Amino acid sequence: MISLKKPAAPRGSVPALRVRGAQTADLDQVVEIDAGITGLRKAEYWGEILRRYGGGRQQRFFLVADRGGRIEGYVVGDVRDWEFGSPPCGWVFGIAVRPEARLGGIATQLLEAICEGFRRLGVDKVRTLLARDNQLVLSFFRSQGMMAAPFIPLEKDLD
Numbered sequence: 001m002i003s004l005k006k007p008a009a010p011r012g013s014v015p016a017l018r019v020r021g022a023q024t025a026d027l028d029q030v031v032e033i034d035a036g037i038t039g040l041r042k043a044e045y046w047g048e049i050l051r052r053y054g055g056g057r058q059q060r061f062f063l064v065a066d067r068g069g070r071i072e073g074y075v076v077g078d079v080r081d082w083e084f085g086s087p088p089c090g091w092v093f094g095i096a097v098r099p100e101a102r103l104g105g106i107a108t109q110l111l112e113a114i115c116e117g118f119r120r121l122g123v124d125k126v127r128t129l130l131a132r133d134n135q136l137v138l139s140f141f142r143s144q145g146m147m148a149a150p151f152i153p154l155e156k157d158l159d
């Protein structure tokens, strides 16, 4: 007799990674990943990001890389129309992966997923901004084909 039962996953096998929209239940892990990088636990900030960027909102993306319930990383960004005088384009303003899960292609998958969302909205360019001395994030974005843009950031202290 032929059995149609799916073979059980081998014991101890690693669950597949799934990139999906962030949910309320993910927030503690996102806060923990961010705090591991920045040293700041910003629970309120991430709650607000979920409120504004979660739930598949038009033009806004807050995605997580989920491996069997463990959040390994996240990406946040949006499509901005005619800001800084440029035609609509995608902006990535936060991307991070747990230190112990790095160099396994997770950030690459997160960036690809958000870029796919941008493409679906009809934009053909993605931008980001990073600290000049953040060599790690720079190496990552350069590996993804991103190059210096024709803009310069300006700032001043407000009295």
Ligand SMILES: CC(C)(COP(=O)(O)OP(=O)(O)OC[C@H]1O[C@@H](n2cnc3c(N)ncnc32)[C@H](O)[C@@H]1OP(=O)(O)O)[C@@H](O)C(=O)NCCC(=O)NCCS
Residues within 6 Å of the ligand: 037, 093, 094, 095, 096, 097, 098, 101, 102, 103, 104, 105, 106, 107, 108, 109, 134, 136, 137, 139, 140, 141, 143
């Ligand atoms: C940058 C970061 C998101 C990359 O995540 P990741 O999952 O390790 O990235 P990937 O595995 O997809 O790496 C893709 C490519 O990026 C480059 N890269 C990533 N980490 C690198 C490192 N430590 N050194 C040099 N190049 C690196 C490599 O070219 C790599 O490709 P390869 O593995 O084939 O060489 C992760 O290191 C991180 O979270 N860093 C801290 C983020 C941070 O500082 N955020 C604050 C500002 S938003």
